[in-house]
Amino acid sequence: MGHRLTGRAWSGFLHPRQLRMSDQDVSKLQGQFQTLKAEVGKVLVGQDEMLHRLLLGLLAGGHVLLEGVPGLAKTLVVRTLADALDGSFSRIQFTPDMLPGDVVGTQIYNPREGTYSVKKGPVFGNFILADEINRAPAKVQAALLEAMQERQVTLGDQTFKLTEPFLVLATQNPIEQEGTYPLPEAQLDRFMFQVDVEYPTEAEEEEIVRQQTSDHRPELSRVLSPQRILQLQELVRRVPAADHVVKYAVALARSTRPTSPNAPAFIREAVSWGAGPRASQFLILAAKARAILDGRFAVAVEDVAALARPTLQHRLILNYRAEAEGQKAGEIVDRLLSAVTP
Numbered sequence: 001m002g003h004r005l006t007g008r009a010w011s012g013f014l015h016p017r018q019l020r021m022s023d024q025d026v027s028k029l030q031g032q033f034q035t036l037k038a039e040v041g042k043v044l045v046g047q048d049e050m051l052h053r054l055l056l057g058l059l060a061g062g063h064v065l066l067e068g069v070p071g072l073a074k075t076l077v078v079r080t081l082a083d084a085l086d087g088s089f090s091r092i093q094f095t096p097d098m099l100p101g102d103v104v105g106t107q108i109y110n111p112r113e114g115t116y117s118v119k120k121g122p123v124f125g126n127f128i129l130a131d132e133i134n135r136a137p138a139k140v141q142a143a144l145l146e147a148m149q150e151r152q153v154t155l156g157d158q159t160f161k162l163t164e165p166f167l168v169l170a171t172q173n174p175i176e177q178e179g180t181y182p183l184p185e186a187q188l189d190r191f192m193f194q195v196d197v198e199y200p201t202e203a204e205e206e207e208i209v210r211q212q213t214s215d216h217r218p219e220l221s222r223v224l225s226p227q228r229i230l231q232l233q234e235l236v237r238r239v240p241a242a243d244h245v246v247k248y249a250v251a252l253a254r255s256t257r258p259t260s261p262n263a264p265a266f267i268r269e270a271v272s273w274g275a276g277p278r279a280s281q282f283l284i285l286a287a288k289a290r291a292i293l294d295g296r297f298a299v300a301v302e303d304v305a306a307l308a309r310p311t312l313q314h315r316l317i318l319n320y321r322a323e324a325e326g327q328k329a330g331e332i333v334d335r336l337l338s339a340v341t342p
Contacts, residue, residue, distance in 0.1 A: 026295055029232055033059070033293060035223050039084040042218040044077050045211060046204035053195045053310055054081060054169065059289040061233045062192025062282060063148055063168040065133070065314065072197045073208075074171040078129045085229070086222040087126030087165070094136035100143035107156045118155050123147050126163060126226055130170035134180045141187050144168070148190040165229045185273070185317065192282045193307075194314035196330065239288040241299040248342045249283040249304045255340050256316055256333075264339045270322035270332060275315035283311050301342040309333045 033055055040051060050066065054077065057064040066074040082089040092103060105121035122128070123144070130144070147153050151162045170191070173180055188194070200208060224232075241249075254260050256274030258267055267274070287303035309330050316329040 025235060026292055026297070029235060029292060030295060032224060032228070032232075036081075036084055039220050039223055040077065040080050042220060043080045044073060045208045046200045047073055047077065047197065050074075050195055050197050051077060051081075053193050054078070056286055056289045056293070056307070057169075057192055058085075058165075058167060058229065059232055059236055059293065060192065060282075060285045061165065061167070061236075062286065063170070063190060065188075065191040065194045066169070066171045066197050067174065067194060068171075068197030070173060072199065074197055075129065075131055078127075078169045078171065080220065081169070082127040082129065083220045084223050085127060085226075086224065087226045087229070088163070089127045089129070090122035090125035091129040091131060092122050093131050094133050094140065096135060096137065098136045098140045100140055103140060103143045104147065104153045105155055116156065118158065118160075120155075120160070121153075123153060124160070124162060126165055126167065128166075128168045130168055132173060133170040134172040134183055137181060138184055141181075141184055145187055145190065148187070163226075165226055165233065188314045189276060189278055191314060192286060193310040195310050236285070236289050236292055239292050239297065239299060241284050241288065244342065245287070245299050245301055245304060246284060248301050248340075249287070250280045251340050252283065252304070252308055252312065252336065253277070253280040255336055256312060264336065266332065266335060266339075270318055270327055271316050272319045273317040275312050279312055279315050283307060286311060305337055308337055312336075 037051065037055065044051060054064055054066075056062075058081075066078070068074055079089075079091070101121065103121050104123050105119050107116045108119055109116055133141070147162060147166070148168055151164065151166050153160050153162065168191075172183070199205075251262070253275045255263050256267060256271060256279075257263060258271050258274065260274070263271075263274075283304050284299065286307045287299045290303045290307060291297075291299045312333045313329040316332060318327060318329060318332075322332075
């Protein structure tokens with residue numbers, strides 16, 4: 001089960017509430033997430049990494065962006081995951097003609113009484129599927145910013161708190177495709193992960209064809225309640241991260257900034273803007289979720305390194321030269337892992 005936190009070695013940074021974490025807590029969490037994974041696996045074939053990233057995002061309370069060409073089960077896995085969770089679910093199909101009110105809601109004027117009433121939009125839910133999010137213009141993307149960061153929505157002079165847990169699971173097509181818009185950098189920064197969704201293997205594709213062309217439709221059980229998800233998210237935050245792990249996460253994020261004195265030469269040559277402090281926080285929070293799912297009571301630098309690419313790649317803004325040369329942000333993050341040592 002990994003190393004238990006005992007003794008004086010951890011006492012310098014361990015919060016008293018973290019001391020109450022037990023083998024039973026971790027075992028129960030692992031069991032529930034294995035059950036959840038098995039339920040989703042009744043429908044999803046392959047795509048283990050995509051599903052694992054989604055589960056980490058759920059456990060850490062971070063929004064997740066899935067990018068890939070159409071037909072790779074991005075929407076399917078999000079809908080299936082929501083079906084296995086006992087919470088409210090909304091799907092928003094983004095289109096070029098959408099308005100902000102189509103996402104967050106609007107005020108409706110009653111001329112007879114001279115008053116306004118509020119009609120809440122589909123963003124009011126626990127799990128939001130933002131499907132093909134980069135097909136809507138920037139003003140619609142901006143409508144999501146307050147909801148994603150502050151967990152609230154302002155309509156007129158009224159502010160409404162969103163029900164916790166609140167998780168945006170978004171899909172987008174590669175920006176080279178017709179009718180897509182690059183997401184604003186401020187919105188990209190609100191996503192904990194950007195997960196690249198790849199084509200299935202030949203064997204997986206054969207199984208997908210068999211499954212999707214049959215008349216069998218598996219029924220899913222509700223595995224986790226919203227209250228239990230909040231408890232698990234709180235448990236994740238109790239997982240301690242030693243100083244050297246935090247320093248490593250911060251060093252990775254700071255090394256993506258071309259103006260940083262510690263930035264490698266290839267960063268200064270290819271990157272216009274690097275990751276901000278939110279990236280460091282997400283690296284540690286996601287690493288905590290990975291550690292506890294693995295049955296460990298503390299974060300290791302390997303957890304941070306394993307999640308660096310999905311956490312950092314969408315936060316790098318490449319310059320014109322790098323884009324002209326066909327460089328990819330994810331590949332630059334991979335090089336960075338070799339350049340920055342714990």
